[in-house]
Each structure stands twice: as C-alpha cells, then as structure tokens.
Amino acid sequence: MTHDRWRLPAEPCLRGVDSFAALAAVRFRAGVNAACWPRSLAGDFGQVVAALEARLATDDDGVVRIDEAALAALALDAGGEAAVQTLRGDLRALDDLGLRPELSLVRAYPRADRGAVIGTDVCSWHVDRAPHELDTWLCTYHGAPSLGLPHDQARARVDDPACRARLRAEFGGDEGEAFDDYLREHSYDLHFAPLAGARAWSFGVGNLWRIATAWPGSPVPPCLHRAPDDVPGQSRLLLIC
Numbered sequence: 001m002t003h004d005r006w007r008l009p010a011e012p013c014l015r016g017v018d019s020f021a022a023l024a025a026v027r028f029r030a031g032v033n034a035a036c037w038p039r040s041l042a043g044d045f046g047q048v049v050a051a052l053e054a055r056l057a058t059d060d061d062g063v064v065r066i067d068e069a070a071l072a073a074l075a076l077d078a079g080g081e082a083a084v085q086t087l088r089g090d091l092r093a094l095d096d097l098g099l100r101p102e103l104s105l106v107r108a109y110p111r112a113d114r115g116a117v118i119g120t121d122v123c124s125w126h127v128d129r130a131p132h133e134l135d136t137w138l139c140t141y142h143g144a145p146s147l148g149l150p151h152d153q154a155r156a157r158v159d160d161p162a163c164r165a166r167l168r169a170e171f172g173g174d175e176g177e178a179f180d181d182y183l184r185e186h187s188y189d190l191h192f193a194p195l196a197g198a199r200a201w202s203f204g205v206g207n208l209w210r211i212a213t214a215w216p217g218s219p220v221p222p223c224l225h226r227a228p229d230d231v232p233g234q235s236r237l238l239l240i241c
Helices: 020-025 045-055 068-072 078-096 161-171 177-185
Strands: 014-016 034-037 063-066 102-106 135-142 147-149 154-156 192-194 208-212 224-226 236-240
Touching: 020 034, 020 208, 045 068, 045 078, 045 102, 045 135, 045 236, 068 078, 078 135, 078 236, 161 177
Parallel strands: 014 034
Antiparallel strands: 034 208, 063 102, 102 236, 135 208, 135 236, 147 224, 154 192
C-alpha cells in the first residue's frame, strides 16, 4: 500500500528528512517545530486493522492499545505480515531511543462535553506539554491522519476575551496566579482557535513525525496539531509517544 501523492507542505516551520536517524537528530530551532520522514510503506495495513477489529468486542469503543502479542496472534497473508514487520520496526526503533511508543486502534475519540467553555479533547487544536525537553512522535498507518497548523496562524483560546470571561466565571475568582494555575490544571491554556485564512496541513499516512512540545526554555513554539474527526466505520491505526 503506497501513498505517493502526499508531499511535505511548504511551511517554514517544517523540515523534511530522509531516514529515521536523521529524524532523531533534528534539533528544533529558528522557528522549525516539526520534522517529518515521508514514507511510502509496503504492506496491507487495512488487513491488519480488519484482523484487529475481528478480535475486538463490539463494545470496545474508543482507543484500544495494541501490543506485540496482539500483532503476533493475527492470521495474515504476506501483505499483512509486511505491514506488521513495519509496525514492529518502528516500535523497536523508538524503544531503542529510550521512548515509550504506543500503538493504538482508534475507533472513536472521547470528546469534550458540548457545553464546555473549551473542549480539551485531542480533536481540538492543541499543543503537547512536557516538564523538560521532550518531543512527540507519531505516525498514522491507516485511516484519517492528524492535522497541523503553523503556530502564528492561531490564537490561544484563553486569550479570547469572551472565552476568558466565561473561564473566570467557571473558576469563581479574578485574574491572578491562582487563575493561571487553574487554566494549566485543566489544560485550557493548551488549546487554540485557527485565525481566518489559516492553512492547516495533513500529516499524511505512513509518514513518521517529530513535533515540538511546550517545555520550559524551548527555543521554538510548540507544534499545533489535532486528531482527525472520527469517520464512521473507519478505524485509525496510530503510533504515538
């Protein structure tokens, strides 16, 4: 299965590389906050997803973690086995870096309550936060891919006056350190709204990405991204760490 039509978007915040080693060696600076290794992967990942679906209970909605044992138990033809070898290779390469990759089958993402002032689910434009220098790695092997957005083409939702007023009412107090702590505690400060004319890009299928997080002292802004909206009847096979 190949995805040759995807091309790295021509955005100054993005950098393309040609190998896993080059991706691991990227240092985010000078406004670059996301790096991608574009790949056309051999193998039938749709077959892997179908085999995993057949083993899950019909009420196993949401995000289901897939481990090596689950992959090994699948009955697949050569195309499916080739896809599994790619999955195992990515998991082990990231594990060798000291990371903790997770492979998941996403049937549907948990969503925020409709009445929430700021929806903090992964389908909202957001950034990741870390206590120290640490990046997010991700790859979509099957299904709808993640979306990205240049940081200067969005506004923090907590900076919108009307939204901030509602958050203060929810908090039950005035502006100050306690209110700022409240915003962080609930991750409200991590979510953004695109500006008019913002140019979102697709992460594509099969491509391996590293994106910058919000950590103290980071030389670049974190990468704005979001999970795709759920597609009824189509699960997503996703690696993230």
